[in-house]
Amino acid sequence: MPTPLADLAARIRLVQGDITRQPVAAIVNAANSSLLGGGGVDGAIHRAGGPQILEECRHLRERLYPSGLPMGQAVATTGGNLPAKYVIHTAGPVWHGGKQHEAEQLAACYQSCLKIASARQLDSVAFPGISTGIYGYPKAEAAAVAVREVRAFLSQHPVPATVTFVVFDDESRRLYEQALAGA
Numbered sequence: 001m002p003t004p005l006a007d008l009a010a011r012i013r014l015v016q017g018d019i020t021r022q023p024v025a026a027i028v029n030a031a032n033s034s035l036l037g038g039g040g041v042d043g044a045i046h047r048a049g050g051p052q053i054l055e056e057c058r059h060l061r062e063r064l065y066p067s068g069l070p071m072g073q074a075v076a077t078t079g080g081n082l083p084a085k086y087v088i089h090t091a092g093p094v095w096h097g098g099k100q101h102e103a104e105q106l107a108a109c110y111q112s113c114l115k116i117a118s119a120r121q122l123d124s125v126a127f128p129g130i131s132t133g134i135y136g137y138p139k140a141e142a143a144a145v146a147v148r149e150v151r152a153f154l155s156q157h158p159v160p161a162t163v164t165f166v167v168f169d170d171e172s173r174r175l176y177e178q179a180l181a182g183a
């Protein structure tokens, strides 16, 4: 049965801050296909979470993704020293102007992460703005995709019970507020 809209709104949160500090079951990493780390939120997660996360990423890469994690897919590792028990790594699209299926690829990232959370019964998940940093996806459009996909998934699934969007800067906070205010 679809979740009523009021319940849906209560299950979605917006926090401004550092995703590595979030006390949730899983945080999402805006990673890349290599799974071997990088800058931005990826760098911050590996720094805060410690070497166990990279160790597991290497292992997964060798075992499951010898040519890299396909864009739009996701895979979970331990959270290492993070408050979150798991990190769900996904590879978002690089923005090429919007006519190369970037929106579908970004939507696929959110869906893949949420499917993992649901399958593992993880009751709270925090997302950064996937692709909105180094990968150049316009923040307003990305926030609209993120909100749409999370709402669609939560309306069909009881788990995760809550999703938190974690934004770093004031502009992103405003854009998410606008996206969340829309129907």
Ligand code: AR6
Pocket: 017, 018, 019, 020, 030, 031, 032, 037, 038, 039, 040, 041, 042, 043, 044, 092, 128, 129, 130, 131, 132, 133, 134, 135, 136, 137, 166, 167, 168, 169, 172
């Ligand atoms: N907490 C919350 N949000 C953050 C944090 C943080 N600690 N740090 C950055 N952000 P980016 P991408 C925001 O560049 O665009 C890496 O090298 C940031 O303001 O981290 O998907 C990977 O290895 C932005 O809005 O990810 C890939 O190669 C958002 O997180 C590549 O960057 C995402 O910015 C992925 O690029």
